[in-house]
Amino acid sequence: MTQALNQTLLARATAKLGPKASLAVLGLVLIALLAMPLLHLLPADNALHVSAYGLTLVGKILCYAIVALALDLVWGYAGMLSLGHGLFFALGGYAMGMYLMRQSAGDGLPAFMSFLAWSELPWYWYGTSNFLWAMCLVVLAPGLLALVFGFFAFRSRIKGVYFSIMTQALTFAGMLLFFRNETGFGGNNGFTNFRTILGFDITAPGTRAFLFFCTVLLLVGSLALGFALARSKFGRVLTALRDAENRLMFCGYDPRGYKLFIWVLSAVLCGLAGALYVPQVGIINPSEMSPTNSIEAAIWVALGGRGTLIGPLLGAGLVNGMKSWFTVAFPEYWLFALGALFIVITLFLPKGVIGLLRKEKDQ
């Protein structure tokens, strides 16, 4: 209730002040985000000190915001609702996790492999102790999977709910695969107990601050990329694709290349977000791939406002903020609230919070 009230108040405020004010608000938020890691470096007894918990929480939400942005690129702009973005996020996270596990294991095998009595690394772990190769994997694993899946899906013109269901089945299959111990990614426990990254202690304030800083940078970078894409001809073709694919085809465009490009780009962005998420949160396990997580990402985008670039970020922040609060205050009722959110947004807020703000402004 207060949430809605706050939103309307915020809407009134920005409506009065105009677009310049929204830019100013954006700038302030950015400055605050950039200041957070620096404040974390302050001594703990300082009044302005940001705790490790707070920094991790915000860092986590920022990673989710990147996922939301990536999802918005395919859903909001190209009209393909993916319910499997959690898979790409987790793949990026696992690629990073492989490197971190190798770091903490030193010359030996990661702990879970010794536990399974394996004597050598599986072939796909080859070279993961090299940071650069691990970074390549962060991009390649989700990118290649998206490329192959997208190639076949778009070739046969799977779209709409069919596409959503296939992506959901994909992430479900991925989850089942990673749950197996034999797959070589630590089974249900996944990866945890990381120690160092590039030789730095992973829990040290400096490392945390740097990772947070990278996350903000990636977010700003993806936002800029999104703006550039949305304004380009490419973005316009995508929007046309969303609104009337057949008419676009009659105009002589082949939609497959456009779809595939944005789809792979979105998957890679998710992978990068996952790679930044894992060292900050300190754990990655197959439940990140569960269809529930991916579908939750869709509600971030829907709440913020599809087809806008700021909306998904706002939505990710709002939903995850609410989740953090609810799961502490009323753990029983979080699912009720989330379910109600799904219904209310689709019924009454088809354009999300951003749409609400704009409507206020138009009046």
Add this chain to the structure above:
Amino acid sequence: MPTALYRILLSLALLLPLTAHAGEAADFVAASPAKQAKLLESWAAQPDPARQALLDALQQGRVGVGAGKTAFLKVDGSWQAAEGQVVADGTPKTLRLNNRLRGLLANAQAAQQLLSAEPAQRLAAAQELQKKAKPSQLSLLNAQVAAEQDKAVRAALALALANLQLVDPDPAVRLSAVRLLGESGDPLARTRLEGLLAEGVESDAAVRTAAETSLAQVKRRLLVGELLGQAFSGLSLGSILLLAALGLAITFGLLGVINMAHGEMLMLGAYTTYMVQIAFQNFAPGYLALYPLAALPVAFFVTAAIGMALERTVIRHLYGRPLETLLATWGISLILIQAVRVIFGAQNVEVANPGWLSGGVQVLPNLVLPYSRMVIIGFALFVVALTWLLLNKTRLGLNVRAVTQNRNMAACCGVPTGRVDMLAFGLGSGIAGLGGVALSQIGNVGPDLGQSYIIDSFLVVVLGGVGQLAGSVLAAFGLGIANKLLEPQIGAVLGKILILALIILFIQKRPQGLFALKGRVID
């Protein structure tokens, strides 16, 4: 002196029948455990109907030892002397058997049952002896095989005998035993033959060769049983997928929306069954066995009502926006799951099979078909037939098909599309409710029940195409059987992934599913 000697002899002679009369029960309770084992073994080799009461009492722990090592049996809660007229002084101490003695006792009981007049009991005893027979029972088995009239029992006995003869010192006997084992299709015969073929067990070359041939024969028979078993569990899974996906296919064909809360309709159907079961336990315990039948209409109407309510309140407002409907129904499913969790608890609830649904038919030694699964396959086909009749022979069905083909044209012709939507949604949810009743009889009933079936039933809809019953039926059974056939070869998970890949490839060829509606509609 002679008279005194005579008297002593006489009294001894008088005592003799007494000790003989003290008999087996007293011998047993007086003996040391090692001696008891010997006694049981000798009893197993020579069963005697007169011993039945004692063996039963031993098995049920009703044998007591009184003062002076006399044996007592507890009958209806009071101790009675096993033999003779000894009166219990004090309470006899219950005789306890160790595990080895228990095993021997079971063996003796089986031997005892070989003498039973009932062929079924004799068969069970013979099967027991296939696993447990001791060399000392060789002559007993020989005699029984010769005397047995019933064909099935004789075959089972012959197998038990062959198991024993595998260790016979005479190669000719071993050879015939090995050949006999080759006739069987029992997993046990395979283990025995493999044991015989292990390094350094069998020295005779002829027996070895025969054993190899026999093993190949047994393996072939076992393979048939396994394949049939997999095909059956595939049919069973397929029938469940069919019940789950049928309603989904109808609503998707009609409204173009995917109902993510459809799995929760299964779950609600299963919980309705649970409630009906409780109601029967409390109000009509005499008819408890019939509760699944009573649950069918209740579950149908409960889930249909919930489905119609959802259509009226939420889904109706989202027509033309299929992706948003997907999200909204996902929200509904979250709320339903959490509501059930709050009301019934997060634990599984217990839904018990009634007697007529438990058990199964043993078709082959390694293939048992459970009644519950057979009933569910039949039930799924019955529901399909009913749905077909409803869609093809009634006014409502005509309207549903008309709206599915062309909504605007149907509306122009006076079909009340709103009402049709609502009723069709109710029908789809109701069918899922029926599926829930079926599921409650073979699996766990918990709040997450629907989640485990929803993705598979979506795949059925994708594969089968919309608005076509035949497509759904074929896709459901095809997916079910493919899943179960792949499972033992490459594991359940890889099987699922492979099937997903196959579906994606299949859609390359036929984007509209197995059976597409023909039309020229384009946006």
